[in-house]
Amino acid sequence: MSDHKPDADATTTTTSTEPDQSKRTSFKAMMAYAKPHKLTFLGIFLCSLLGISAELLQPYLVKIAIDDHLAIGQTSVAFLVQLAAIYLGLAVISFVFTYVQNNLLQHVGQNIVSRIRKDLFRHISKMSMSFFDRFHIGSLVTNVSSDTETISSFFTQVLLSLIRDGMMLVLIIFFMFQLDPVLAGYSLLVLPIIAIVAVLFRSRLRKAYQNARTRLSRLIAFTAENLSGMFLIQAFHQEEEQKKRFSEKNQDHLQANITQARSNVIFNRTFDILGNAALVMMVWLGGRAVLGESLQVGVLYAFISYIRQFFQPINQITMQWNTFQSTTVSMDRIWKILSTRPEVADPKPQDANKLEPQFVMGQVDFNDVSFGYHPDRALIEHLNLHLYPGEMVGIVGTTGAGKSTLISLLNRFYDVQAGRIEIDGTDIRQIPQANLHRIVGLIQQEPFLFSGTIIDNVRMFREDISREKAIEACRFVGAAAMIERLPEGYDTRLSERGSGLSAGQRQLISFARIVVFEPRVLILDEATANLDSHTEQLVQQALETVSQGRTTIVIAHRLSTVMHADRILVMENGEIVEEGSHQNLIAAKGVYADLYKHAREAGEDHTAVSG
Known part of the structure; x- marks a missing residue:
């Protein structure tokens, strides 16, 4: 996420100055x-x-x-x-x-x-x-x-x-x-x-x-x-x-x-x-x-x-x-x-549009979107962005550019302060959050695994998802060989956050989780940032497999992750300053070309500035 979040409150105590009515x-x-x-x-x-x-x-x-x-x-x-x-x-x-x-x-x-x-x-x-x-x-x-x-x-x-x-x-x-x-x-x-x-x-x-x-x-x-x-x-x-x-x-x-x-x-x-x-x-x-x-x-x-x-x-x-x-x-x-009400609330039943994932094409539109974590400090202003069904779009930029904020808005972790975000022409504020999070899948830089077995983490402890389906998802993303080498295979118990597994292994399990839940829009938020080159190749192969037929947004720490994307967006200060394919952006000799040049000079021709 961006560094522009509000400061956290240290406690939740009720002070003695509050009214007796409270x-x-x-x-x-x-x-x-x-x-x-x-x-x-x-x-x-x-x-x-x-x-x-x-x-x-x-x-x-x-x-x-x-x-x-x-x-x-x-x-x-x-x-x-x-x-x-x-x-x-x-x-x-x-x-x-x-x-x-x-x-x-x-x-x-x-x-x-x-x-x-x-x-x-x-x-x-x-x-x-x-x-x-x-x-x-x-x-x-x-x-x-x-x-x-x-x-x-x-x-x-x-x-x-x-x-x-x-x-x-x-x-x-x-x-x-x-x-x-x-x-x-x-x-x-x-x-x-x-x-x-x-x-x-x-x-x-x-x-x-x-x-x-x-x-x-x-x-x-x-x-x-x-x-x-x-x-x-x-x-x-x-x-x-x-x-x-x-x-x-x-x-x-x-x-x-x-x-x-x-x-x-x-x-x-x-x-x-x-x-x-x-x-x-x-x-x-x-x-x-x-x-x-x-x-x-x-x-x-x-x-x-x-x-x-x-x-x-x-x-x-x-x-x-x-x-x-x-x-x-x-x-x-x-x-x-x-008594604290969620700032992001589900629509009233009469206003809700319950899009079902199997019928979603994957068109995503940011229409004149403005947002800031502080009301008086806008991070994104009047942003317009359109993603087409099945398209893979990479997003790069420096820290604080607004990349992760864009993703948080699409997941509706926060509501836009102006404009609209739409999926297949429906404002996401009209979609119940349970439906929205089935439509939009997110894989983060640090995949979170819970205490429990690997199979439970793949299907998120839902007994209505069969064991066979979860195992098939692991095979689909190339995680089966790694899991079967573990002492108890799919029944291996993980401790908090999946300690004992490498970053790449945890990431492959998170990819299998995505396959099980079948979202129509897939987001990868710096998903390969902490991986070595060999593990990144495994994850990249899993990404290519999982992204087939899905609208995919990739926030890149390494340019190699997005070089083959249909489009690459370059963000600065909450704005999209460049847009195009890898070759076109290199030829334009702009911000993206500078990022690529600096990465090559550092001896990492696939690395970009983190954000």
């Missing part, structure tokens, strides 16, 4: 994923109610035993056995319903997050190329993996806390008022203090979590970039420099996590202090009431048990506040992706 929208959008599971959530609520009720009845049961039986001398063994059996039964009921509740919540939570992750991946795969100019791959990986895991924690931890601990808090207050309204009233005095502490810590915790997530995203993006460019780092001996830069980013992330952890500790310990202070106050007040014989011992025991439990759900909820802060940041980040 945060509410992202939260509402994520909650919409929970709607299909309403009945399951009802079951979780009922299980929580039954489990918590059984748990909270235990101190009340002990209070009855102390005040109504033991205090008046009823100490028979039968009574104690009966009391123990009831207490054990309540414990079992609490355990069973808590177990069922946790399993239901984990099931629904994981299903929700699985759907979010699936929708997010599908949405990213539909985005225009301009989207990937703005968002780093590492940042998107963080969105799909780390951010969705954070949302998973919300459904399996935060939501559990809100349901269970919220319900427990309400029931504890109910039981405390049943025991002694005065002591219960004193207990509630601490709630306004809790609310004030939560408000004071809210912005600080959110900022700490947001900063940690941002720095993690930057660290992942840097790591992904370096792993992709490791060959270049080693070639230029930049290991120490990159190690230094990684250490700086890692240190930034460490400091952000320490700040976040420090805020969490202060926040949680503040509530511990409040809980202990409230407990001391209740013991003092209750003890005085017992000594004054205005309060029964059993009531004080049950009340102390409840006051201990009273701060447990509050503490749990406040501890989950940390996860909730992280969740809101992750929801904002994911919603920013999901």
Whole structure:
């Protein structure tokens, strides 16, 4: 591609200055994923109610035993056995319903997050190329993996806390008022203090979590970039420099996590202090009431048990506040992706023209086309170019001339800003992208192979394409001999990007892929740029075979690739400055002739300036 793309954005975080409406929208959008599971959530609520009720009845049961039986001398063994059996039964009921509740919540939570992750991946795969100019791959990986895991924690931890601990808090207050309204009233005095502490810590915790997530995203993006460019780092001996830069980013992330952890500790310990202070106050007040014989011992025991439990759900909820802060940041980040609409969109069904590849002749027309990656900086202006069915056209030119941009426009990775690009007289903006990419096939300088077998890479993991057809395609382009020499032949598994195969072998597999999918317009974007002379001859033979009957566009790094083309176009600054056959362009003694002359002087009579 040309060097005139927009600068990529390092992160996708939602800043704290965004309107609250955006945060509410992202939260509402994520909650919409929970709607299909309403009945399951009802079951979780009922299980929580039954489990918590059984748990909270235990101190009340002990209070009855102390005040109504033991205090008046009823100490028979039968009574104690009966009391123990009831207490054990309540414990079992609490355990069973808590177990069922946790399993239901984990099931629904994981299903929700699985759907979010699936929708997010599908949405990213539909985005225009301009989207990937703005968002780093590492940042998107963080969105799909780390951010969705954070949302998973919300459904399996935060939501559990809100349901269970919220319900427990309400029931504890109910039981405390049943025991002694005065002591219960004193207990509630601490709630306004809790609310004030939560408000004071809210912005600080959110900022700490947001900063940690941002720095993690930057660290992942840097790591992904370096792993992709490791060959270049080693070639230029930049290991120490990159190690230094990684250490700086890692240190930034460490400091952000320490700040976040420090805020969490202060926040949680503040509530511990409040809980202990409230407990001391209740013991003092209750003890005085017992000594004054205005309060029964059993009531004080049950009340102390409840006051201990009273701060447990509050503490749990406040501890989950940390996860909730992280969740809101992750929801904002994911919603920013999901709410981004592709700049290149399919036509409306009533406007679509579904050209079928088998009926396409291959006429390609660029009519008065203008385009620039930046709106105020045009790279191509008022370009007119016409390619005829079955014609092979070579395109040469210096870096930034617009060659690869031309190809990106034909593939509709970007939309033209003025003019029209047509295939067989149909504007490509009226052709659904799925149909367009079946009509136009692209082979790039660095063919991308996925982890999987060779046969899977040839047919792009589509089971509806038979193995026999894929093997026949490999034979057609001359790749069969190379593949059959491999240990497991067509079932040889490739690692990421096809490492283990030479550049020529990877390129031959990409040619076989083109034969399988049978596009009517074929584009080779510097497809022989990194090949040695022998491998280039093999690829050139494959090209001649594959291009038969197809309109073929060849962007050339080496002039030998296009010397035998029907036409050669020379581009400069987004314009076609020369056009003709190899011999005619040499005779014209223009830009092409200079390129050819410089290549010969360099001892490479088939090499041109790269672009």
